[in-house]
Amino acid sequence: MQLDDLYQEVILDHYRHPRCSGELAEGEALVDEENPLCGDHLKLAAHIAGDKLTGVKIQCQGCAICTASASMMAEAVNDLPLADIRKKSAAFLAVLRGERAASEEELGDLVALRGVAEFPLRVKCATMPWHALEAALKRLTP
Amino acid sequence: MQLDDLYQEVILDHYRHPRCSGELAEGEALVDEENPLCGDHLKLAAHIAGDKLTGVKIQCQGCAICTASASMMAEAVNDLPLADIRKKSAAFLAVLRGERAASEEELGDLVALRGVAEFPLRVKCATMPWHALEAALKRLTP
Amino acid sequence: MSFEPLKLRADFPALGRVFDDGRRLVYLDNAATTQKPRDVLKATRRYYEESAGNVHRAVHRLAAEATGLYEEARQKIAAFIGAPSPKQIVFTHGATEGINLVAHGWARKFLNAGDELLVTEMEHHSNLIPWQQAARAKGATLRLVPVLADGTLDREAFRRLLTPRVKLLAVTHASNVLGTINPIAELIREAHAAGARVLVDGAQSVPHLPLNVAALDADFLVFSGHKMLGPTGIGVLYAKPELLDAMDPLLTGGEMISRVWDDHATWAEPPQKFEAGTPHIAGAIGLGAAVDYLAKLGHDALRQHELALTAYALEKLGAVPDLKIFGRAPERLGVVSFALEGVHPHDVAQFLDRDGLAIRAGHMCAQPLLRRLGVPAVSRASFYLYNDRDDVDRLAAALLAVRKFFHAT
Amino acid sequence: MSFEPLKLRADFPALGRVFDDGRRLVYLDNAATTQKPRDVLKATRRYYEESAGNVHRAVHRLAAEATGLYEEARQKIAAFIGAPSPKQIVFTHGATEGINLVAHGWARKFLNAGDELLVTEMEHHSNLIPWQQAARAKGATLRLVPVLADGTLDREAFRRLLTPRVKLLAVTHASNVLGTINPIAELIREAHAAGARVLVDGAQSVPHLPLNVAALDADFLVFSGHKMLGPTGIGVLYAKPELLDAMDPLLTGGEMISRVWDDHATWAEPPQKFEAGTPHIAGAIGLGAAVDYLAKLGHDALRQHELALTAYALEKLGAVPDLKIFGRAPERLGVVSFALEGVHPHDVAQFLDRDGLAIRAGHMCAQPLLRRLGVPAVSRASFYLYNDRDDVDRLAAALLAVRKFFHAT
Ligand SMILES: Cc1ncc(COP(=O)(O)O)c(C=O)c1O
């Protein structure tokens, strides 16, 4: 496993230019997650329109992996039906846990993050945004 | 160091036939010492007549070393001037701690116990009666 | 599988020891602490010589490897005792600390004045004093289930004492003095039926008996690594997830937190919540290797071996004149406590030591039990996988010699 | 004596490690945990392979030897820190447990509502959260002495905060983030003059600095073995005799008792009173060997080496563009925390790991301090006796490479 596989160009691009990103005002965020081990910190806002999640906005302070994962996630789930989001989330987490191989068809751009599975101590960096998303969905669809 | 040196005939004799020994009634004992590690248990009674300790009586439940040490001590200090007892006690404890060689002149029969110094875990067995004596003297001469 | 203690002995460097007088060491103090096989020493050495990083903290390879080994040990131990999840395995100092974690973090939080705690008369001090303290702190009452003359629990009394006021039964799975194996599954069932939680002190049982904590439905289980081939300074507290969630941590500081502010902090999830400070990484890894060794051996085969050896020992020691054996429970460990008439247990142990035999003498950290047995001290021989009939023969012969020395002269 | 890190390195098996790509390990995470010299591994192995008995319990030779080695380690450690008596050395898990023993056994016993506890903004979580908890339990108030921009304590504020209400000052001797060495002797003197007791967190200082606890007149001192060449799972609480006498034990059970009845018990004398359960015998023996190693090296020589290396590192790292160093105290340890503009500390550590360098990244168990520094995480390199200029050169070169990777593309 080479480090260049971990820090691929697409990941660095998302790290430098996070999508759906911006300052979240007090009370705007649905969740406020912190990875106490590294100090990664993520807030997430979104709402539901019909059967879709929309208006996904993320404020992330983290390492390249975490920030890129959050950005790619936001792009991938915005305006997506909830059912599809849940499927994608489960697939992504399974890949990161090393439980199955990544499929580009299923994950799209997110496959770029599969290499993280080889670095156990960094897995949390990549999965943290998705756990935040799950928490947000729980609040939106109690 | 041979075990026969530890369990000398004189020690076994005191173990089997402890001197100055007997049941002590409630309230009669000046001290009631226990070695919690082995369960050795010793009560001691005595009083002062003039400058001497007298009426030394001991009830001891312990191993051969402890019982013999108590018996030999009782014999050695009964009717002895307090100043001599203090000297003897200091000498005995120093020998047992391995701080100096035993002198028969100073210790009399008690020299038989010097071998205990070679068995660090048994030193307490031999010194416990003397610590009890010191505690008793403190109570008698506050 | 036939069990070959002599072959196994070769795995234990310390058991190759020969004293100055040419006698080999016969180690019969296994209830106090056991010897360590090469595999365990190798596992801890490998950590120190290759992967000596701290855990859960850094991204460098040494830390990653250390974390991997540490968490792998947790998984092995979970599997060994049948814990549903490694998250239920809290690493501690040993059984004593595990009991204290529950006595502070659970009992002091959930006990109320008037509640009762139930222990037995055969508990080790470590499973008695923490409950004395918790009872006193909360105005609760501590009661002791009596032990019968044969060394078994008084089940009638147990049922009488098991009122709805009892919030916790803290009981040893097996006695370190009498060898008695308590009917733990039944005790747990009855306690649960009465609404009480159960803490099982597995310090003496986990090393020797097949045990599945989920099948037993134990609420808490504690044990020590050093009594089961593992390193010193490491042990385990197992508990049901909802109890670990509800319990307060006893020790606070690094590694057990989620977020920290100037005036307060939040806790990490279990088991980290209970593992404040840098853990005993090498100890956990070594305990994982010990569990591997025991699992390979097979708990049933080990049990058969110890049963046969214990029967043989009871027979041989029974033939030593003036020797009184304490405890005659039908279900028992390879732990035999005894007293030789007219010879103090300490003197017995001293003579046996001369003959190369390591046994224990004293109150066995069970003063209340010894008070009931009417003795201030006993001698104890305790067996493990590397002991055999020859060891028992030497024990019996040495006891006869001691007796001769003290009775003859 | 000239100091030869390269020669010393040969004493540490783990430092001989070469990764798959042919690069040797450069270990710069010493503030988290240090590597272990062969002497330490040998001492613990000798215990396990020859004298693996339990301590303070039996009369057989293995137990006698184990007890002798264990108590000898206590004496060595007492001498190493200038403790008047080995009876003042309590073996613990580590610094964290030591602090908790005082926060429970002393603070909870002697604090009253309205009393104050003083810590600093640069404390490790382990020297902060136990006091938060004690303050809350007793209705006391916890105050933090601010840290100035250069990484030193605000002495003005300290004096203002040091009112007669302060019962305890708990302060780190040296910061694990900033490297700052606090003027501990003066702090103790001023605190004593104000009527407060002082606990010194020596986790970072005892491994690196000459220290005499009696001369300092510290009331309590804690430290961890694994940060000073010793095994994991062992540490020390030193305290003045009258404090150990007055304190309550936190953990109760076997080994720490005098007499035990059904409903209560009395305690043994210190230090046993605080060492419930079977201790980490191998750990204590290993820590004794570590202390021997450090004493042979000489604390002053070690300090000179680390001072020179740190000056070199500050110079080299100062030359890396976009690199910010946290902490510029004049008196400092070989601990350098930094941030590379635009690159998260985790990513820095990941790239350095590829180059064979082990550094730490994260909040360093000091969230309150990092909040003041205005960063969620930092990277940290920390040196010890086996590091040399070559290690620093590799660190600087690797940082330049990381910067290039992230800034160029
Ligand atoms: C200043 C300081 N105090 C306390 C600790 C806690 O030490 P341990 O984790 O060994 O208990 C550390 C180490 O992480 C430290 O750096």
Ligand SMILES: Cc1ncc(COP(=O)(O)O)c(C=O)c1O
């Ligand atoms: C039944 C029982 N419980 C608890 C303990 C305490 O174990 P440790 O001293 O390892 O904490 C022991 C061992 O001495 C024991 O035999």
